[in-house]
Amino acid sequence: MSDLLSRDRLIFNQKAKIIEMNIDFAIRDEQGNEVGRVHQEGQSQLKKLARFVSSLDQYMTHTLSVYDVSGAKVVELTRPRKVFKSTVLVKDGAGNQVGKIVQENMIGKIHFGLEDAGGQSIGAIRAENWRAWNFSIQDATGNEVGRITKTWEGLAKTMFTTADDYLLEIGGTVSPTLRMVMLASAAGIDLALKQDARGLG
DSSP states (O other), X not given: OOGGXXXXXXXXXXXXXXXXXXXXXXXXXXXXXXXXXXXXXXXXXXXXXXXXXXXXXXXXXXXXXXEETTSOEEEEEEEOOOSSSXXXXXXXXXSOEEEEEEEOOSSSSOXXXXXXXXXXEEEEEEESSTTOOOEEEEETTSOEEEEEEEOOSSSSTTTXXXXXXXXXXXXXXXXXXXXXXXXXXXXXXXXXXXXXXXXXX
């Protein structure tokens, strides 16, 4: 198992860019050491141009891959093109289907269902305010097993100062499938969660 899947606290260090046409950012531990990386894959030059000159992002398919420090792919998430509600498909590093992140509502505090490869519920992600900067992650019984929060302060303050740094915390015992979907959720927070929760599609 990759080291990334055994860590209970990870910072997703999304450096702000004026125009973001290709997602690429670091995953760090609490001391600021890079322990992984998130890359966007399958971006053609035409697709980058379309993202630059239009607001068609939500109608495009996007794929992000999470790699550990050794360069091994740990998880892959794909958000197919959407019109209203978003669904994100999650695969492991070998390309096997692991589960889904499914947007369940469009009004109020946004929440997402978490499913395994067979479509069974394994948990949920619930935004805690209308801006959806903080998320509670629950297991199938409704118990909180993790959080995704903005790293406004603490955790090596001098390093994590941009507007798009997020902390993933996992608490208690979670299944390997749920842990992988939680990692995917944090890696794709802007792509999978924040854009919808802000009402941008």
